[in-house]
Amino acid sequence: MNISLSISQRNSVLESMITLVNQNRDSIIRANIKDIQNYSGDDLAMQDRLKVNQDKIEGMIAALMQLSKQEDPIGVERFRFIHENGMEVFNKTASFGTVLIIYESRPDVTVEAAGIAFKSGNKILLKGGKESVNSNLEIVNLWHQALSQNNVTTEWIEYLDYNRQRTQEFLEKPTQKIDLIVPRGGEKLIHFVKNHASCPVIVSGRGNNFVYVHEEADRGLALDNIINGKTNKVSACNAIDKVLIDKNLPNKEDFVNNLITTLKNYKIEILGDSSLSKYEEVKQIEKDTVWNEEFLGYKIVIGETEDTPEAISKINTYSGGHSAAIITRNQSVAQTFMSSVDCAAVYHNASTRFTDGFQLGLGGELAISTDKLHQRGPIGLQHLVTNKWYIHGDGQIR
Structure with missing residues (x-):
């Protein structure tokens, strides 16, 4: 116009x-x-x-x-x-x-x-x-x-x-x-x-969002976070598709068993890597390409990771650049994770389901951008603009 x-x-x-x-x-x-x-x-x-x-x-x-x-x-x-x-x-x-x-x-x-x-x-x-x-x-x-x-x-x-x-x-x-x-x-x-x-x-x-459960995680908080991220709305682009569990998490087996039982109560199909497919109700991953998939449905992949650097590397390799979360009590580790993970939104002890313009204070969103130009993450009213130069003179020439 x-x-x-x-x-x-x-x-x-x-x-x-x-x-x-x-x-x-x-x-x-x-x-x-x-x-x-x-x-x-x-x-x-x-x-x-x-x-x-x-x-x-x-x-x-x-x-x-x-x-x-x-x-x-x-x-x-x-x-x-x-x-x-x-x-x-x-x-x-x-x-x-x-x-x-x-x-x-x-x-x-x-x-x-x-x-x-x-x-x-x-x-x-x-x-x-x-x-x-x-x-x-x-x-x-x-x-x-x-x-x-x-x-x-x-x-x-x-x-x-x-x-x-x-x-x-x-x-x-x-x-x-x-x-x-x-x-x-x-x-x-x-x-x-x-x-x-x-x-x-x-x-x-695409989403394909990850949660990393660090060895110093509050296990109850981690369980609630994953269940909310996966089951609150399975068709959402900010839903969880992948869970990485630190191999040094205390009482890891109890945590994994609780996670499997709860996910099954929500009728979620669970796939696992070689370290976690030994658990009952977890299917062995057939191809590593599954780590790259966004499900938008009743499916999740769980895997074990050696440490934080490996978790960061895996997320940066496979995620869609949308959202990722770390569950940990360790503020320093959380900061390292959040600054190193290449996603539009990074979370510490909070659900990726908050990657939404309304939830993040924008009053709604046009889209959630995974590009780095011109705006990354939720695009709100204040982001859907370009710019223009206004020059006022009184006869100046160059």
Whole structure:
């Protein structure tokens, strides 16, 4: 869009959207039921993310409410300089322009991610998956109502109901200017976008998150941490897939037996390396490539490690660069682990399930980036900006 919207206009649209989502809960859920009935796949993570219930709608409303109260991320001064010739130089945050969000399954992205991108002053293009088309179109219709109620053109939020081939063509040769693409989904979707995009892409990569139980760990805390990280939401990108247990952990056998029993109570399939597959209910790992896999389901791998350096090395070799945790009473070891592990979020005695924009104080997130440019980890409202230089003079020439 050529003409930017004021912060009051953007907030008014968000406030209208809060009311509309609340008033149209039943129509959103009815549309979602159609999507669930039409879904014929066996992807547990996608099926879980597809479903919209009252709790998810509450989450959408809460995200919009928090978003509407946040400060304007546009025009924030980052740097100022007075040139010797008298020119006043400023660097301020600026919107990207047009942001394309390509996502699978999750209708809540149509509310939350679009809301963040819109409040950041961007025109939004939404390309959801075919599995959630009814839900997405219903929500986009609400966005258009919110825009119209505030005398803002509906061109600010556009839904691209494209098949895979047309999407590829659009990525390679866009029919309108695109400044940034954010893919939200599995590795196949991310690779597809990266391979065909003709503009910058923020990669929301795979999880495959690790917990390392150090020899000085509180075993009760470690057990609770692993169970929460694995079972709280198995389809989440911040869920635990791998557990490394220090071979010198006191009463290690009791800990492993308790861990196995508890995981089995949650119907988690347990794979183990040669040192831990001797335990009943643990299957021997067939190929080391399993250490590289993100499960997004009821499966976990447990293994033994010699020491902290080996744990760090294994995590840096196999993890997706998303989240990793150490359980230990030793502050020095924890600091070494956290500074050495190459992940967007590192934890000491806390669950990786907190790698989430809302939980980390951002008021929601557009995505969780595993890239190191332009923002790493949860991308909130204040991160979905670029910058612009403003130079004021009175006739200076060089």
